Amino acid sequence: MRSYILSETNWKTVKQTDIQVAVLPWGATEAHNYHLPYATDNILADRISAEAARIAYSRGGKVIVLPVVPFGVNTGQSDVKLDMNLNQGTQLIILKDLITVLDRQKIYKLVILNSHGGNDFKQIIRELNLQFPKMFISQCHWFKIPSTEYYFEDLGDHGGEIETSLMLYLAPEFVLPLSEAGDGKAAVFSIAALNEGWAWAERQWIKVTKDTGIGNPALATAEKGKVFFKLITEKIGTFLYEVANVNPNDLYKEKS
Ligand SMILES: [Zn+2]
Numbered sequence: 001m002r003s004y005i006l007s008e009t010n011w012k013t014v015k016q017t018d019i020q021v022a023v024l025p026w027g028a029t030e031a032h033n034y035h036l037p038y039a040t041d042n043i044l045a046d047r048i049s050a051e052a053a054r055i056a057y058s059r060g061g062k063v064i065v066l067p068v069v070p071f072g073v074n075t076g077q078s079d080v081k082l083d084m085n086l087n088q089g090t091q092l093i094i095l096k097d098l099i100t101v102l103d104r105q106k107i108y109k110l111v112i113l114n115s116h117g118g119n120d121f122k123q124i125i126r127e128l129n130l131q132f133p134k135m136f137i138s139q140c141h142w143f144k145i146p147s148t149e150y151y152f153e154d155l156g157d158h159g160g161e162i163e164t165s166l167m168l169y170l171a172p173e174f175v176l177p178l179s180e181a182g183d184g185k186a187a188v189f190s191i192a193a194l195n196e197g198w199a200w201a202e203r204q205w206i207k208v209t210k211d212t213g214i215g216n217p218a219l220a221t222a223e224k225g226k227v228f229f230k231l232i233t234e235k236i237g238t239f240l241y242e243v244a245n246v247n248p249n250d251l252y253k254e255k256s
Pocket of ligand 1: 032040041115116158159163
């Protein structure tokens, strides 16, 4: 029983525990090439949050991990069978309800640990900051932690080498043999600017990739997943520890 994981602990423990930061893992339910489970983002959100929280907790950070929200923004995948969608407007309502509880109970810090590329809580956080001035709300995306290029050959962003390596390390029982995976070959936009990152339009998944993957998982290994998991959980663990200990009224310092 880990007392920093709400799903595993109990009221006897919780009611006498000082908690500074709630961590909300947020995933998605969607196809990940042929070989990874629909819950890939949820499993990763859950495991990364738990290990990062363990690291923060072991250093004295008063954190608690909430259960994973298993649905994300999947508007672009509405033609992929059983890819589930939760609109951003719904995410705002969910977050507002959860933050109302935290705010009332004087747990004034929330970190949303996002595991799905279609989720982005930035504008929701801006809006909720106005409504909950005592709360310090932040988000982090484990898949945006830099330097993936040192660990992986193919940096594709969906069901590719990175996610497959993590899943082979963390939950191999849910991964089909790589011989059954597609190559994750994905088309790019015919308009140049949309491929350069400064112009954006939503990708229609079904027209971009045949196997739902973006990025080739062929070179994925559990060993790569283990090394990368350690890197990202140490970084996020340090982040959680710092959030737990910071005074929300004293968030800034002189630039050195
Ligand atoms: Zn994913």
